[in-house]
Amino acid sequence: MPKVLLTREQIATRVAEMGQAITRDFAGQSVMLIGVLKGACLFLSDLARQIELDATFDFIAV
Template structure:
């Protein structure tokens, strides 16, 4: 790990992330067919960079949508309450859905989100997370994980602290 000028400790470099996202795209492509009518839904705001790179690495046809759900607000620790601010607009009834998350910490957001998408009639709901902190043994286990992450607070590549640091091309600990 190396530090940068801002005092962050780089945990995953831009190159490491790029390589892993391409691998994940290949794995996702192998898991779906055209008949699944895949809808890839990014959980905003944190997943937007991961989602942008991931969908370009997925070879099967798919649609893209977004939703907004959060349990952090501006805090560095989950509030324990999941707030839904925007549902996807795409009709997912009878379709496979891949929920794209930036980081699974307590797993609370996904434990509320998966049943919500299932209730909309999705034929299948899978989760892919760039990072998994494995904080809780009871947290939802995503089908795909980019990296097992340290339990420190991470920023960059879409992850933020109070809306700062999302633009960084790497992931760092603060």
């Protein structure tokens, strides 16, 4: 079995912290989140839920 580097709770805590920081740093602005396809979809949607601002997101393929 592969070694677990970060628990689900650790990841959720950090994503929440990032969302709070984005909310604080960009207060009063609209935010656009851009993710790279083939991996960012779930992370970006979790992050977007933590941001308390108007946010849109899009994806790019590489």
